[in-house]
Amino acid sequence: MSETTHDCVIIGGGIAGCTAGMYAKRYSLEVCVLDSMGGGGGNTALASLIENYPGFPGGISGVELAMRVKQQAEEVGVPFMAGTADRIVREGDLWRVAGGDCSALTRTVILAMGAFPRSLQVPGEVDLRGKGVSYCATCDGFFYRGKTVAVVGGGNSAVDEACYLASLAQKVYLIHRRDELRAESYMQQRAFATSNLEIIWDTVVTRVLGEDAVTGVELRNVKTGAVSELPLDGLFVAIGHIAKTEWLEGLLEMEDGFIKTDAMMATNQPGIFACGDIRVTPLRQITTAVGDATLAAYAAYQYVLAHRQ
Ligand SMILES: Cc1cc2nc3c(=O)[nH]c(=O)nc-3n(C[C@H](O)[C@H](O)[C@H](O)COP(=O)(O)OP(=O)(O)OC[C@H]3O[C@@H](n4cnc5c(N)ncnc54)[C@H](O)[C@@H]3O)c2cc1C
Structure with a gap:
């Protein structure tokens, strides 16, 4: 029996993968989603309450949103397979996607593997996640109106988040381990000009303090070794994201x-698209993941129309 050729294999069944799957199926593509956990989870499921996704006044729990999006994809007939992809190789005009027990031949691939916020790895951080420790000012900044918060980091994201938080919070500290910021100079100027934003130089967070909620952080000056405590209502960790894409090195153009991708989510390889947190993008949100995925599915559909024999 000859092997089925898919129109589209989607790797990653988080919010982006499920959305791409639903759109691809509605374009009548022969599609399937391969996800390490079987789909419907991803980082969305880690958010206790999502209040910035349109259509849900009062918010929706991350688990419920992730499950609903998967259910919507299944309702139009998108199949989900459990497995972790670790190879994509060219076979003639097609791509072979493989990992674990799975192997599929396809005209197009949509990569939707997400990314993980980098953590500080200090005591107290894990226990106080969602209780004052956040990795996303756009998601959680609103809760800290009139309060005192700190941002850890020194790159563009950290400075941008600190300036945004300063427009809401009473006081914002930017804690940076060096004596100069890595952020672009125009962003630095914005930070220096923000009156309620104070930069704590040469300093690292060594512990997050609090029982049921963040009450502060323990700090260590890396030059003097001096240890101090800083009272806070919230801590935003903005030291970057990690993408697990080593297995795609040499195949795709990447940055860190x-x-x-281009504006239609196309990568440098014909028929391979990427969407959501895994791609180079200035903002990693559910709304952006959904928008990216919609375009990726449309681009895959156009590609299949042009290449189907
Ligand atoms: C704690 C937390 C709270 C957040 N709160 C909000 C919020 O309130 N609002 C908001 O807009 N955004 C929020 N975000 C960000 C949001 O969750 C992400 O932007 C969104 O989940 C990105 O979706 P994605 O589908 O691109 O990636 P993900 O949700 O990460 O999904 C990727 C999927 O791919 C799978 N996968 C990875 N590698 C492979 C592989 N090799 N083979 C097969 N499967 C693979 C993973 O198992 C996962 O299921 C939050 C993030 C976190 C961590």
């Missing part, structure tokens, strides 16, 4: 492990 994130996949480069």
Whole structure:
């Protein structure tokens, strides 16, 4: 019996993968989603309450949103397979996607593997996640109106988040381990000009303090070794994201492990698209993942129309 050729294999069944799957199926593509956990989870499921996704006044729990999006994809007939992809190789005009027990031949591939926020790895951080420790100012900044918060980091994201938080919070500290910021100079100027934003230089967080909620952080000056405590209502960790894309090195153009795409989510390889947190993008949100995935599915559909024999 000859092997089925898929129109589209989607790797990653988080919010982006499920959305791409639903759209691809509605374009009548022969599609399937391969996800390490079987789909319907991803980082969305880690968010206790999502209040910035349109259509849900009052918010929706991350687990429920992730499950609903998967259910919607299944309702139009998208099949989900459990497995972790670790190879994509060219076979004639097609691509072979493989990993674990799975192997599929396909005209197009949509990569939707997400990314993980980098953590500080200090005592108290894990226990206080969602209780004052956040990795996303756009998601959680609103809860800290009139309060005192700190941002850890020194790159563009950290400075941008600190300036955004300063427009809401009473006081914002930017804690940076060096004596100069890595952020672009125009962003630095914005930070220096923000009156309620104070930069704590040469300093690392060594412990997050609090029982049921963040009450502060323990700090260590890396030059003097001096240890101090800083009272806080919230701590935002903005030291970057990690993408697990080593297995795609040599195949795709990437930047710090994130996949480069054009405006239609096309990568440098014909028929391979990427969407959501895994691609090079200025903002990693559910709304952006959904928008990316919609375009990726449309681009895959156009590609299949042009290449189907
Ligand atoms: C704690 C937390 C709270 C957040 N809160 C909000 C919020 O309130 N609002 C908001 O807009 N955004 C929020 N975000 C960000 C949001 O969750 C992400 O932007 C969104 O989940 C990105 O979706 P994605 O589908 O691109 O990636 P993900 O959700 O990460 O999904 C990727 C999927 O791919 C799978 N996968 C990875 N590698 C492979 C592989 N090799 N083979 C097969 N499967 C693979 C993973 O198992 C996962 O299921 C939050 C993030 C976190 C961590």
